[in-house]
Amino acid sequence: MGLEAYLKDTGFITTQVNxxxxxxxxSSVWPMPMGISCCAIEMMAVGDPKYxxxxxxxxxxxxxxxxxxxxxxxxxxxxxxAPVVRKIYDQMPDPKWVIAMGACTSTGxxxxxxxxxxxxxxxxxVDIYLAGCPxxxxxxxxxxxxxxxxxxxxxxSQFHNVPLKEEGVKLPELNVIQKN
Amino acid sequence: MDLKTLIPQKLKEKFPAVExxxxxxxxxxxxxxxxxxxxxxxAFLKSDPELEFKSCTDITAxxxxxxxxxxxMVYNIFSxxxxxxxxxxxxxxxxxxxxxxxxxxxxxxxxxxxETYDMYGIKFNNHPDLRRMYMPEEFEYYPLRKxxxxxxxxxxxxxxxx
Numbered sequence: 118m119g120l121e122a123y124l125k126d127t128g129f130i131t132t133q134v135n136x137x138x139x140x141x142x143x144s145s146v147w148p149m150p151m152g153i154s155c156c157a158i159e160m161m162a163v164g165d166p167k168y169x170x171x172x173x174x175x176x177x178x179x180x181x182x183x184x185x186x187x188x189x190x191x192x193x194x195x196x197x198x199a200p201v202v203r204k205i206y207d208q209m210p211d212p213k214w215v216i217a218m219g220a221c222t223s224t225g226x227x228x229x230x231x232x233x234x235x236x237x238x239x240x241x242x243v244d245i246y247l248a249g250c251p252x253x254x255x256x257x258x259x260x261x262x263x264x265x266x267x268x269x270x271x272x273x274s275q276f277h278n279v280p281l282k283e284e285g286v287k288l289p290e291l292n293v294i295q296k297n
Numbered sequence: 298m299d300l301k302t303l304i305p306q307k308l309k310e311k312f313p314a315v316e317x318x319x320x321x322x323x324x325x326x327x328x329x330x331x332x333x334x335x336x337x338x339x340a341f342l343k344s345d346p347e348l349e350f351k352s353c354t355d356i357t358a359x360x361x362x363x364x365x366x367x368x369x370m371v372y373n374i375f376s377x378x379x380x381x382x383x384x385x386x387x388x389x390x391x392x393x394x395x396x397x398x399x400x401x402x403x404x405x406x407x408x409x410x411x412e413t414y415d416m417y418g419i420k421f422n423n424h425p426d427l428r429r430m431y432m433p434e435e436f437e438y439y440p441l442r443k444x445x446x447x448x449x450x451x452x453x454x455x456x457x458x459x
Contacts, residue, residue: 196433197431197432197433199457200457203457204457229447229448230447231440231446231447231448231450232432232440232449232454239459240456240457240458240459241459242459
C-alpha cells in the first residue's frame with residue numbers, strides 16, 4: 118500500500134533529496150491554531166474524529182509558534198490584535214505558511230468597521246484564502262490539502278520564504294557537496 | 298406606596314434645589330437633571346433604605362451631534378429589593394466635556410465610565426483609572442461620536458510591517 122510495496126524485493130528505493138524532503142514536509146504540517154473567534158470552533162471540529170486532521174499528518178496542534186510551520190488564522194483580526202498575530206508569525210521557524218481562514222480574516226468580512234483589519238494580507242504573507250463564514254471543517258481540510266500541494270511543489274534547495282525577499286536580508290547559502 | 302410616585306417625591310424632598318425632568322415612557326421612569334448633582338443623587342438612590350438601587354447596570358452616553366448640549370450621560374440602575382429599573386440622564390456640553398465619576402458610589406461604574414470615555418471622549422472627574430478601554434492608548438479619536446467615519450481615519454491605527 119505505502120512505502121512497503123516498493124521495499125518488498127530489494128529493500129532499496131531511489132529518489133531525489135528534494136522529493137523526499139518535500140514529501141516529509143507536506144506529510145507533517147504542524148499547525149499553529151491562531152484561533153481568535155468563531156472560526157476556531159470549526160478548526161477544533163477538524164481535529165475531532167469525524168473530520169480527523171490526523172489523516173493528513175497535521176494533528177499536532179502546537180500552542181507554541183516555535184514548533185509550527187502552518188499558521189491557521191481563524192477569526193476576526195482587529196487592529197489591536199494585529200501586532201500579536203504578527204509577533205507569533207515572526208516566532209515561527211522557516212519555512213512557514215499561512216491560511217487566512219474565513220471571510221473576516223481574508224477581507225474583514227461583515228465587519229466593515231474602523232476596528233477590524235480589512236484582510237490580514239495587509240501585514241502577513243497569506244498562502245490560502247479560505248472562503249466561508251465560518252468555513253466548514255471539510256473546507257479547511259481542502260485548504261490544508263492545497264497547502265500540501267504547494268509544499269510538494271517546492272524544492273527544498275530553492276526554498277525561501279516571502280519575508281526574506283525584503284531588502285537587506287541575505288539568504289543563507291546552500292553548501293552542495295560535489296561528487297568526486 | 299408605588300415606587301413611581303415614591304422616588305420623585307423622595308428626590309424632591311431631598312434635593313429641593315435640583316430641577317428634575319421626569320418622563321415615564323413605556324413604563325420606564327427617567328430622571329433628567331443637571332450634571333453637577335450626579336454623584337449626590339446616585340449616592341442617595343443607592344443608600345436610601347426604602348429604594349436601594351444597589352446595582353449599576355449600565356453607563357453610557359448619547360451623541361446628539363448638532364444640539365446645544367452635545368452629549369447626554371445615561372445611567373441605568375436597578376433595585377434588587379423592588380425589582381425596579383430607573384434611568385438617570387444628565388446633559389454634557391462639548392465645551393465642558395466632564396462629569397463627576399460615580400465609581401465611588403458603584404464600583405461597577407469604573408469600567409463603564411472608562412468605556413464611555415473611550416468611545417465618546419467624556420472625561421470623568423475623580424475617576425481612579427481613566428484609561429481607554431478598547432482602543433489603543435495612543436489613539437486620538439473617539440469612535441462612537443457622530444463625526445467619526447465608519448471606516449475610521451486612515452493611518453490612525455498602526456499595522457505591523459509586512
